[in-house]
Amino acid sequence: MDKIVVENLKYKYPLTDKLVLNDISFKIEKGQFIGIIGQNGAGKSTLCQAITGLVPLFFKGAYGGRVLVDGIEVAKSNISDISLKVGMVFQNPFTQVTGSKLTVYEEVAFGLENIGLNREEMKNRIDEALNLLGIYRFKDRNPFDLSGGQMQRLAIAGIIAMQPDVIILDEPTSQLDPQGSEEVFKAVWDLKKRGITIIMVEHKMEKIAEYSDKVLLMHDGKVIDFDTPEKIFSRDDLMQYGVIEPAYTRICKAFDIKDSGLYPVTLDRACEMVVKYNEHN
Amino acid sequence: MKSLSLYQERDSIIHEIEPINKLLYILTTILIMIIVPSIKCAVLCMIISLMLLLKANVIKKVLPIINFSFIILISIIIIQGLFNINNKTVLFNIGKIKFYKEGMMYSALIVIRVINILCAFALLVLTTKPSDLIEDLVRRGLSPKIGYVLSSVLQIIPQMTSTMGTIMDAQRSRGLETEGKLINRIKAFFPLIGPVVMNSLIATRERAMALEIRAFSSKNKKTFLNETKSTKLDSSLKYIFIAAVILSIIWRAAIWTK
Numbered sequence: 001m002d003k004i005v006v007e008n009l010k011y012k013y014p015l016t017d018k019l020v021l022n023d024i025s026f027k028i029e030k031g032q033f034i035g036i037i038g039q040n041g042a043g044k045s046t047l048c049q050a051i052t053g054l055v056p057l058f059f060k061g062a063y064g065g066r067v068l069v070d071g072i073e074v075a076k077s078n079i080s081d082i083s084l085k086v087g088m089v090f091q092n093p094f095t096q097v098t099g100s101k102l103t104v105y106e107e108v109a110f111g112l113e114n115i116g117l118n119r120e121e122m123k124n125r126i127d128e129a130l131n132l133l134g135i136y137r138f139k140d141r142n143p144f145d146l147s148g149g150q151m152q153r154l155a156i157a158g159i160i161a162m163q164p165d166v167i168i169l170d171e172p173t174s175q176l177d178p179q180g181s182e183e184v185f186k187a188v189w190d191l192k193k194r195g196i197t198i199i200m201v202e203h204k205m206e207k208i209a210e211y212s213d214k215v216l217l218m219h220d221g222k223v224i225d226f227d228t229p230e231k232i233f234s235r236d237d238l239m240q241y242g243v244i245e246p247a248y249t250r251i252c253k254a255f256d257i258k259d260s261g262l263y264p265v266t267l268d269r270a271c272e273m274v275v276k277y278n279e280h281n
Numbered sequence: 282m283k284s285l286s287l288y289q290e291r292d293s294i295i296h297e298i299e300p301i302n303k304l305l306y307i308l309t310t311i312l313i314m315i316i317v318p319s320i321k322c323a324v325l326c327m328i329i330s331l332m333l334l335l336k337a338n339v340i341k342k343v344l345p346i347i348n349f350s351f352i353i354l355i356s357i358i359i360i361q362g363l364f365n366i367n368n369k370t371v372l373f374n375i376g377k378i379k380f381y382k383e384g385m386m387y388s389a390l391i392v393i394r395v396i397n398i399l400c401a402f403a404l405l406v407l408t409t410k411p412s413d414l415i416e417d418l419v420r421r422g423l424s425p426k427i428g429y430v431l432s433s434v435l436q437i438i439p440q441m442t443s444t445m446g447t448i449m450d451a452q453r454s455r456g457l458e459t460e461g462k463l464i465n466r467i468k469a470f471f472p473l474i475g476p477v478v479m480n481s482l483i484a485t486r487e488r489a490m491a492l493e494i495r496a497f498s499s500k501n502k503k504t505f506l507n508e509t510k511s512t513k514l515d516s517s518l519k520y521i522f523i524a525a526v527i528l529s530i531i532w533r534a535a536i537w538t539k
Contacts, residue, residue, distance in 0.1 A: 058490060078500075079494070080496040090491055092484075095488045099440070099488070100412070100429050100432040102436075105506075109506040110495055116501035116504050119504065119505075119506065162496070
């Protein structure tokens with residue numbers, strides 16, 4: 001069964017004329033890692049918010065089509081109920097800290113307290129989430145005393161403690177340094193290995209190519225393509241959608257190094273193909 | 282991490298008392314001073330408050346709070362000592378200025394009451410983490426949304442101040458004069474207010490979404506990570522406060538019937 005089904009989704013923000021999401025349809029299977037790419041204003045963040053139900057429940061506006069998570073239509077459900085199935089991590093780590101808790105440990109407990117979990121279960125989940133994200137040692141620190149990368153991992157911990165089946169990450173590393181970004185990607189990869197469905201909006205194409213099972217290419221509110229990273233990054237019209245393929249892919253495109261018509265998208269695969277190319281020439 | 286809290290971490294029995302009891306103590310103190318309007322009663326209440334502050338090992342931290350109200354208290358003493366309507370008996374002179382006993386006694390009562398109220402509030406704010414106080418109130422029926430607003434402002438306001446500092450630095454680096462004459466400061470205010478307000482609004486909207494994603498509006502009954510630490514002393518204190526108020530009412534009634 002498909003985990004997420006998006007059918008003919010259309011959305012327009014209040015007081016605007018343009019459709020931010022224009023007849024979008026796709027399906028995501030359980031446990032997949034989906035990368036969403038496209039230039040600014042393509043509708044990526046709005047699509048993520050539509051999957052969590054924030055659009056149209058939080059933002060009003062004209063809404064059409066439907067988004068189903070486990071067969072439940074999110075627009076007709078309560079966000080609190082959907083939050084048990086779909087978690088979302090936003091771009092800015094600072095605004096995801098609730099500000100009402102004095103320690104990292106209590107911060108992770110925030111969502112669990114809201115859903116009325118018992119204390120023992122709460123502690124088990126918090127310990128597990130903090131360990132998984134590698135921030136258990138900061139459990140007694142004030143959340144605002146953490147670095148950007150640590151704070152973003154705290155935001156993810158707060159979401160995964162709620163044990164959703166799907167986690168959406170909207171440019172989670174855009175405000176982080178390379179080390180902080182790497183910490184977040186590793187943490188997300190661990191979640192994927194645990195069978196959690198991941199949807200990630202990201203501009204770091206090397207990372208998207210490396211981790212994604214499928215990539216959704218968006219432009220001007222429409223889905224241009226939804227396929228494997230190799231197929232997406234082998235397209236020759238990416239520039240027109242404001243997307244630049246990973247550096248390895250660009251080099252291989254320059255030398256026309258491809259296999260079955262597809263260019264490599266990861267470093268390992270590119271090295272392998274370059275070696276073969278050299279052997280044959 | 283800056284926080285708008287005056288809480289002092291100490292190992293004392295006062296710190297262990299439930300926040301609600303400290304709130305009840307403030308209420309009881311104020312009620313008793315209203316019901317029993319004698320200077321002896323006010324002094325007794327003040328001594329109890331000071332002893333509790335001493336026991337909590339935070340007495341030194343109360344002085345700045347009292348100092349803060351010092352100018353107002355001094356002005357009350359001067360005005361009452363000079364101009365109280367019941368002034369008859371001269372207590373002392375400073376040159377030609379006469380201070381009267383009746384006014385001075387009345388101002389002493391007001392000063393002791395104010396200091397007592399400040400001490401009672403200090404006992405709460407210096408020995409209770411704001412988050413513990415709010416959590417205790419939420420457990421007792423305060424709306425979690427109101428509780429969240431109260432507890433978050435203590436941390437978010439210092440963060441916003443820090444953001445404002447960054448915006449101010451950014452504007453200053455582009456040549457905006459934010460210091461010096463009053464006119465310069467007023468001129469600098471308008472270019473700053475736009476980015477600060479917009480930044481705050483965007484941050485607030487994002488935080489609101491992040492809260493919703495973490496089931497903030499859930500209709501489930503809220504649970505708490507921290508256990509309640511209610512002791513026998515806590516239960517006894519509630520009865521003691523009630524008894525103290527009832528006794529003062531009886532005393533007052535007895536005075537009336539005489």
